[in-house]
Amino acid sequence: MTTKKLQVRILDERIGNQIAFPEYATDGSAGLDLRACLDQPLTLEPGQTQLIKTGLSIHIGDPALAAMILPRSGLGHKHGIVLGNLVGLIDSDYQGELMVSCWNRGQTTFTIEVGERIAQLVLVPVVQADFEVVSEFNVSDRGEGGFGSTGTH
């Protein structure tokens, strides 16, 4: 297992008290659950999107890493609560508050409680491209075929 020391700032005094500090739910968890740092429960009508604070900021500080904010499968599948941006990408130089765009893509009203786990944060490796402009590529097996070019079976 590799772990990475990550600087985090607590922006709301309720974090670590009334609202739990993010943690891995199990030893094998890839994601850290992010909690809604709300003052009161928030009702999302069908189709509505709201930007929700987490009360935390992180500074990854290493361009070879990023973080992604992903939906929680239970909320997304059962209740239609996913992310307004589908996936959130946290740059290694971002120092602002972690924000979660919550979108009720379902057909029923859903209420997010104070401190509810609304999304998850995954740290991922990143490779920045160093472009080398060429006029032709060495030919590959696939070539320019895509979008179903290999058939459906």
Ligand SMILES: O=c1ccn([C@H]2C[C@H](O)[C@@H](COP(=O)(O)OP(=O)(O)OP(=O)(O)O)O2)c(=O)[nH]1
């Ligand atoms: O779900 C998200 C997505 C992004 N961010 C923060 C961290 C990220 O580093 C920054 C910028 O995100 P992104 O580059 O995806 O947004 P943009 O619309 O391109 O804004 P910018 O012009 O600030 O890059 O916003 C969040 O807090 N939550």
Ligand SMILES: [Mg+2]
């Ligand atoms: Mg950007």
